[in-house]
Amino acid sequence: MNLIYFRTCRNHMLWLSAFICIVAAGPSSLADKSGVFIAEIRLDSEQPQELGLKLDPSLNPKFVQLNLKGHESGGWMSETTADRRKGWERAMRFKIDDSRFFDGQCPAVDIELEYHLPSWGGVRVCIDTADGVKNVGNAWGNTGNWKTARFRVDNARFQRDVKDAVLGEFDILISGANGPLHIRRLKIAGYETKKNIHWPRMLKIDRLETGKEGDVLVFQQKPSDFKAYVANVAWIDVPVSYKFSIFDWNGRTVHHAEGEILLSDRDSTPVNLSFESQEWLLGPYEGLLNLTVHGTNAPTLERRMRMGIVSDTELQKARTGEFMYGLDQANQSIYAGDTATAFAYYRLMGVDLLRALPMRGGLEIEKVDSAMEHLRREKLRASLFVDPPRPRTAQEPLNYKALKKQAGMLATIIRKYAGRGQGQIPFVELGNEPDLPGFWPGSIDQYVESMNLLADVLQLTKRAVGLEKDDLTIMNGGLSFAGTTGDLRSREFLRKADFSKLDAIAYHGHGPGIKAERTCFERLQSALAETGKPAMTAVETESGFSANSNAGLMIQARTVVEKMTYAQSVGSPAFMFFRLFMEGVGTNEGGYGMTESFVEPRPSVLSYRAMVERLRHHRYVTSLDAEAVCGFQNVNVFLFEEIDDDRSPAGRKTLVAFSEVPATYELGVVTGEAEDIMSHDLFGNRKSVATVESTMVVLTVGIDPVYLTWTNNMPAEDVDLLPPLLDVAVIDSPLPGHEGQLHVIARNPTSESVDATIKLNAAGALPLEIKPSEFCVTIPARGQEKITAVLHVGDYDKPLRLLRYWTVFPDADPAQLPEVLMTGTVPLELKCKDGSTSTGQQVWTPDGKILMLPLAGGIPKNHRPSIGFAYIYSPGDMILQAAASADWWMTWYVNDKQVYTTEPLGNNHGSMADHRFDLPLRAGRNLLVFHCGSGTHGWEIQFGGPQQRALAIPGGKPLENISAALTVNQSQCASILQPVIIEQPIARLDNIPDDFAMWQYVEPLTVLGADAVENLFIKEPDSSRWYKGHKDLSAKFWLVETQGMEVAAFVEVVDDLHYPGDGVRLLFRDDLGQLIVEGRPEGLRDMANGITRYLYKIDQGLLDNKPFRIFLEIEDDDGFGLKQVLKMGNLGEPKKCMRQALTKFL
Missing domain, CATH: 2.60.40.10 (Immunoglobulins)
Structure with a gap:
């Protein structure tokens, strides 16, 4: 059996397996020769195939035929619950009919489930274990197709003759929430425990212990150690050797140790792991523990673990009135936020504010009192996060009785605990993303009514107990603006909400870095203005970035700092980063987590801590304009100053700087005469600072945020930037x-x-x-x-980049791709799943991003397809490096071969650094194709060639x-x-296309639109002569060379009104401005489409062996003389014209 292990956030090892060498072992089970036996039931036909597993008929399951993604398939469906207390669930039960599983004889089992749940709910698996009936696994719903989930259990019991209230006489319960549950296959693999033992399955890392509260794998720069407990599920002892290594973030080995231990049967044995970290840099590390059973060659068990090294600084908490560094700790219905591990992180990171009280369950005063005791002990604050009672549909009336009860409870809590100080509640957030029907199924009117009722009670209570406005901030449920529905409902809320009842407006802005946060904040402010509402304090209550690779984790670490410094620059009193513990780590959704297996910190934990350490007791002063002073685009510089208990300047200043793009800058800073000048990197390591003279320093700034601190009495407002020294x-x-x-x-x-x-x-x-x-x-x-x-x-x-010109077919069915790819040509049209036709649309994308909704219309939904085609020419066989990302799925093809796909899991837009691949090009014309499937809220694809791929990698040059x-x-x-961007060589074709339509499949040199138009009447009152957009005048310009020693310039002009005065003027000059050739080609008019085409052929010898400048002028006469001109370049300034050269073929 071939097993691949990976971690889950429960500190267990989950398995992916290919069951092989399976032979018959009796009428009701399957077994293989290596000590594995299998019980299975197949439900893909009307007659279940039961091989050691039987289906419970009492819950009325039935066979149904489904059409998923255009393919017919069968499975059994349940619309009945097994637990009357959980009426939202749909369940099936199964009984094992193989005595080798009975009564704890086979505690180690792997469960493989193939299921489909169309709703947004989850699937859970419950079985009989040595600890009773337990939920042993969860999986996501909203599948859209059949999905396979796998779960590992080490204490299965399957006891006979014992009835459970939910299981009844059965052994396994599988339930799905909020919709019909479909199952196609269930397989249980059991493992021998006394002979023929499969050791990779019998050993696991049970837990990690540091000897400190919470057992978080974060250490300081001093001798350190921890224990890895290895569980042996087998019923015999086994000797093993182990190797333990620690690597820095660049993969360099900083520690290695080896040893041997004896693992006792059915027990957990500690492996003591110690290391010397005095000389290590602060930041993230990765540990690797390999265990090998004696007598075997390859490692039996491999466990990677994330670790961190931090300073020995004990972080303080924010004083009253200071910015609060917040954290969305967890969905506490899944993971508790009041564990020793959780509080260890809150202290380690310097967290001031939790998004919700650290407690599970509903608002009960005893639970709230206990949670507040935790907050007081830890000097924490928490927002009171509460959902108004939800109607199940927009037609269902509000539950006023439940609302009144909830309002009363909120008033009680506010009287006791509201305030801005440590151990108090400074915020109330009334719901979560009410703009999304998944979180608020009712109408926006219903949400506004519910919110108003609760807000009125809260405001009355505030006044009654003498609280000032800033002592308790009452907010709406954070708005997401996600997708078409979320955007429309968010704007509807802004129109209808009475903001006099709120103290601030909450919003959510997930996405990488400052750019995502700035976009979301500005969108909110713009929407407020559009609805005529006054500007309000905005509070980000849920914002993070999903990462599942080392490259993505560094983006997440940077995002923490970029978002929180930006939030202070726009006046927010707090920011809640999302999320400490996230269910499903290792998947796209789980990538939001800042930890793995609870005790393992991702780099974002460490960057969060370093940020708080640098900026604690600081207030934002100003943003310094690096572009205006230094000419540095995309560089952000935020200045903070330390304040004392009286909120007066304490003398220390801290500057935070970072680039939004992968580039390095030398930032000159005027500090004045200063002491204690220091620079720190993203994780708190000291960096050198170049001193120009006693009042000026130079700070190296890149994509990772850096901190510059110094002390003097100069007013912070006098700090300035210098033009770059170089x-x-x-x-x-x-x-x-x-x-x-x-x-x-x-x-x-x-x-x-x-x-x-x-x-x-x-x-x-x-x-x-x-x-x-x-x-x-x-x-x-x-x-x-x-x-x-x-x-x-x-x-x-050879080609230097990916193409900027594509033919895109929205909603085209990807099932026809294999046949289309075999033709090697771009089709004119493709079939859609509904039988309609999708016609290709030409897209010019200089920035390497294609947004599908402007092409397709409608709204995104899971797996809504679009297919893009382009020709790329190469003089010989070569590999072109590429990188891409999509929201949400993508597959790439070259000619008739698939070269990359994210179909299994999706790729959550995000960074191209996570999706790098090679394009094998052959000599001549190649067909490059992508398939991009939408997510529920987005539909786009972005891509780049070698240069973009290099820049996408964190730290890449x-x-x-x-x-x-x-x-x-x-x-x-x-x-x-x-x-330095090297211009792409001009395309070389076998011959000049005679068919004008064929030019559409060759990449133009440029596309000209509104930004290139000079309208002669724009200042006159007669608007009929003004420029009216794309159809009024726009153009595409091609330049190619051929084997026949010709250069062809082809211009396609879109002009709705064509008159004799219209025409094209084309000039080629050398670098010195001397004219090489000039032409005014005749046009061929396509009246039906409002297009005029011009073809101009040039002797290749005129342009050979030297660069040339191109000037293009398109004149538009709409019947009253020259109206406007479309220009590429400036006739009077040749240096501002496009520079090109013919290719020197090798």
């Missing part, structure tokens, strides 16, 4: 086989002139060289020195890059590493 600009577009100019500026902000050295270098997959590469210059005081260098690009004739260093007195005081 600046490099690429003046001419670099072309394969040609040269481009570099302009370098070195600045000296000091009061004395300096002698400096500037060193330049270029590197990448292409041959690059800079000449000269070194300069010695004297830079005057408070001045700058300019130099010019030449960038040489070697010959290269640009594939082609220019670096520069400025040295003064043998000390480097500034450096730059920036990407």
Whole structure:
């Protein structure tokens, strides 16, 4: 049997297996030769196939035929509950008919379930164990198709002749919530415990213990140890050897140890693991424990574990009135938020505010009192999170009796515990995402009425007990704006809500980094303005990022800092990051978790702690404009200052800076005369700071947030940025086989002139060289020195990137792809699942992202398909590196081969770093195809070639890059590493397409629209002569070379009114501005589609062996003379025209 193990958040090992070597072992079971026996029932036909498992007929299951994703399949369905207390469940029961499983003889079993649950509920599996009837596994619903779930159980009992209230006389109960449950197959694999033992199944890591409260695997820079308890489920002892290694985040081994232990039967044996971490950096690490049973060659059990190293600082909590660093700790109906492990994290991370009281179950005063005792002991605060009683549908009336009871309970709690101080309740959040029917099935009117009733009681109670407005902030349930439905219902809520009853508005902004948070915050403010409502304090009550790879985990770690610093910059009093414990870790949904198996910290835990350590008792001052001062786009700089107990400046300032894109910048900061100047990285490690003079420092800023701290009495408002000490600009577009100019500026902000050295270098997959590469210059005081260098690009004739021009078929059925791929051509139309036809739509996407809804209309829903096609040309066989991501599923093909897919689990949009693959291109034309399936709230795909793939990797360098260093007195005081984009070689075709339609499948050089139009009448009052959009005037421009020594320029102009004065002017000039060739080709009018096409052929010899500049001008006469012009480039400034060159084929 071949077994692959991975971790679950219950600290167990879950299995994926391929059952092999199965032979018959009697009429009611199957068995193999390695000590595994199997009971199975197949329910894919009208007659169940029972092999050791029998179906309970008393719950009235029945066979049904289903059409899932266009495919017919059968299964058995239940619409009956086995537990009258849980009327929302639908269940089936099964009985094992194999005596080898009975009465605890086979405690180790693996359960494999193939099911379909169309509702948003979950599926749970209950069996008889040594501890009684227990829920041994959960799986998600909303499957959309048949799904397989697997569960491991080590204490199965299956006792005979014992009746359970829910199981009855049966052994296994499978139930699904909120909808009919369908099952196609159930398999139980049991394992021998005394002979023919399958040791990979019999051993597991039972638990990890550090000897400290909570057992969190976080250590300090000193000798440390912990214990891994190895459980032996078998009924015999076994000797094993072990190897334990610890790796830093870059994969470097920092510790290794080996030893031997004896594992007692049916017991858990500790393995003592110690290590010396005094010299280790702060941050994330990964441990690996391998155990090998004596007499075997390969490791029997492998357990990876996430670990962290932190400082020995004991973090304080926020004082009253300071920003509160919050945390959504868990869905406490699944995972408790009041465990020793949870509180260990709250202390470790410096958490101020929990999204909900640390308790399970409903609002009962005894539970609330107990939870508040926890808060007081830990100096924590918590929001009072409460859902108004939900109607099951929009037609069902509100339950006013339940609302009144809930309001009374809220008033009691507020009287006792409301306030902004430690151990109090400063926020009330009335619900969760009422804009989504899954969380609020009723109408928005019903939610507003419920919210108003509760808010009125809360406001009255506030006044009655003398609370100020800021002492208790009453908020709506956070709005998600997710998908079409969420957006519409959020805006409906904003229109209908009476904001005089609320103190702030809650919203949710999941997604990576500051960009996602800024987008969500600005969307909320825009929506408020559109509905005529006043601006309000906004509080983010649920925001995180889902990650399931090391690259994604670093994005999550950065996201913590980026979101929380941004929230302070827009005046939010608190921010609740989502989520400490997340069910389903290892899946897309579970990727939101900040921990694994509870005690293992992901990097986000450590970045959260480092942020609080740096910014505790600080207040936000201002955002410094790096773009305006330094020319750095996408660089964020937030300034904070420390305050004392009286909220007066304490002298210490802290600057937080990061780039939104993978690039490195040298940020000059005017600090004034300062002491204790320090820089720290994302996890709190000290970094060097270059001092320009006593009042100025230079901080290296990249995609990971960094902190700069110093102390002085200068007002924080006087802190400023400096123009960069070193600046490099690429003046001419670099072309394969040609040269481009570099302009370098070195600045000296000091009061004395300096002698400096500037060193330049270029590197990448292409041959690059800079000449000269070194300069010695004297830079005057408070001045700058300019130099010019030449960038040489070697010959290269292969594609450098993915395509920007696609033919997309929304809603096309992917089932026809195999047949279409075999043709090797882009189709004109494709069939949809409903029998209708999808016609290809041309999409120009310079940023490598395609949004499907503008093409398809309607709303996204699970697996709504779209298929994109493009031709990519290559002079020879090659591998083109690529990366992509989609919301939610994607598959990529080259010619007739699938090269990458995320179909099994989806990929949650997110980062392209998680989805890297190679495209095997052959000589000539290649067909590149993607299939993108929507999620429930989004439908898009993004992609890139080698350069984008390199930049997507955290810490990755640009594939082609220019670096520069400025040295003064043998000390480097500034450096730059920036990407250089090499222009794609012009496509080379066998011949010029005679059929105009064929041009649509070749990538244009550019697409021109509104931003290139010069309308002559825009300032005149007669709006009939103004530019009216795409159909009024737009164009696509192609440039190709052929084997026949010709260059063809093809222009397709969209113009709804065509008059004799319309025309195209095309000029080619050299780099010096001298005219090479000019043409005014004749147009061919397609009246039916409002299109005019122009083809202009040029002798290849005129353009060979030198770069050229292209100027294109399209004149539009709508019957009253020249109305407007569409331009590519500037005739008077050749340097601003597109630079291209013919390919030097190798």
